Amino acid sequence: MPTVTQRKNKQAPESRKRFRFRPAYVVLILLMGLFAFKFVQKTDQIKSLTSQEVALQQQNLALERDRTNTQAAIRGYQSPAYVENIARSVLGYTKPGETLVQLAPTQAVVEHFRPAPVTPPPPQPATWNQWWSAFFG
Numbered sequence: 001m002p003t004v005t006q007r008k009n010k011q012a013p014e015s016r017k018r019f020r021f022r023p024a025y026v027v028l029i030l031l032m033g034l035f036a037f038k039f040v041q042k043t044d045q046i047k048s049l050t051s052q053e054v055a056l057q058q059q060n061l062a063l064e065r066d067r068t069n070t071q072a073a074i075r076g077y078q079s080p081a082y083v084e085n086i087a088r089s090v091l092g093y094t095k096p097g098e099t100l101v102q103l104a105p106t107q108a109v110v111e112h113f114r115p116a117p118v119t120p121p122p123p124q125p126a127t128w129n130q131w132w133s134a135f136f137g
Contacts, residue, residue: 076082087093094100124130 092100092102
């Protein structure tokens with residue numbers, strides 16, 4: 001029959017096994033923590049890159065609209081009707097057989113007025129007088 005001391009000795013190693021420090025589990029937990037940390041970092045990076053992508057797509061659309069407007073304006077400026085209109089209005093060219101009529105620009109009469117003298121603001125009463133009038137009317 002086992003003695004009491006033998007039973008105690010058998011129970012002691014079991015309790016040690018339950019609270020035993022296992023390096024493999026610690027390493028596994030540290031690696032999982034590292035992977036979780038890197039995952040969160042990469043997720044934030046993906047979010048910022050996605051927002052940059054959206055901003056750049058909007059900028060590309062705006063530039064495309066500007067480019068098409070500029071090309072349309074260039075085609076308009078190169079048209080013979082536009083060139084003829086500018087030649088007539090700005091440069092004063094005429095076709096053969098036409099008479100050029102130029103109107104002299106009239107100058108507007110500018111009247112000069114003397115500014116009104118600046119009047120200084122009325123002096124403020126003393127502080128004690130302002131308090132007196134605030135409380136006693």
